[in-house]
Amino acid sequence: QVQLVESGGGLVQAGGSHRLSCAASGRTFSTYAMGWFRQSPGKEREFVAASNWSGSGTYYPDSVKGRFTISRDNTKNTMYLQLNSLKPEDTAVYYCAAKTSRGSYLTDTDYDYWGQGTQVTVSS
Numbered sequence: 001q002v003q004l005v006e007s008g009g010g011l012v013q014a015g016g017s018h019r020l021s022c023a024a025s026g027r028t029f030s031t032y033a034m035g036w037f038r039q040s041p042g043k044e045r046e047f048v049a050a051s052n053w054s055g056s057g058t059y060y061p062d063s064v065k066g067r068f069t070i071s072r073d074n075t076k077n078t079m080y081l082q083l084n085s086l087k088p089e090d091t092a093v094y095y096c097a098a099k100t101s102r103g104s105y106l107t108d109t110d111y112d113y114w115g116q117g118t119q120v121t122v123s124s
Contacts, residue, residue: 001027001113002024002025002027002032002098002100002112002113003024003025003026003113004022004023004024004096004097004098004113004114004115005022005023005115005116006021006022006094006095006096006115006116006117006118007020007021007022007023008020008021008118009093009094009118009119010119010120011121011123012083012086012120012121012122012123013086013122013123014086014087014088014122014123014124015085016086016122017082017083017084017085017086018082018083018086018120019080019081019082019083020036020080020081020083020094020096020118020120021078021079021080022034022036022078022080022081022096022115023077023078024077024078024079025077027100029072029074029077030053030054031053031100032053032099032100033050033051033052033053033098033099033105034050034051034070034072034079034096034097034098034099035047035048035049035050035051035070035096035097035098035099035105035110035111036048036049036050036068036070036081036094036095036096036097037094037095037097037108038090038092038093038094038095038120039092039093039095039117040091040092040093043092045095045108046061046063046092047061047105047106047108048060048061048064048068048081048094049064049068049069049070049081050070050099050105050106051070051071051072051079054074055072055074058070059105059106067083067084067085067086068081068082068083068084069081069082069084070082079096081094081096083120086120086122087122088123088124090120090122091120091121091122092119092120093117093118093119093120094117094118094119094120095114095115095116095117096114096115097111097112097113097115098111098112098113098114099111099112100112100113
């Protein structure tokens, strides 16, 4: 079992930066991959970033590549998402997720455990 708690959401101006955190507990943190997804009203949940177990492999969709950075500190059981050059369309509830099996990182069905989400609102 894995328990995930996101934090750091808030209101940010367009062009600004923000950092989200995801604290994990339960199963040993360094044994599974992690990801970030987001969902805005009326839209499906969208893949934002993923990291393998060590942080040496990271994955992003084109919509955030170069602006968002995923990282993890396995000594603190915590994953981060650095958000830079934010746009109003980045407004969403951001979720962290844990993936305990092999395979794709790109869809929400690839992940086994989810946090409760944290709201990020980008004002224009």
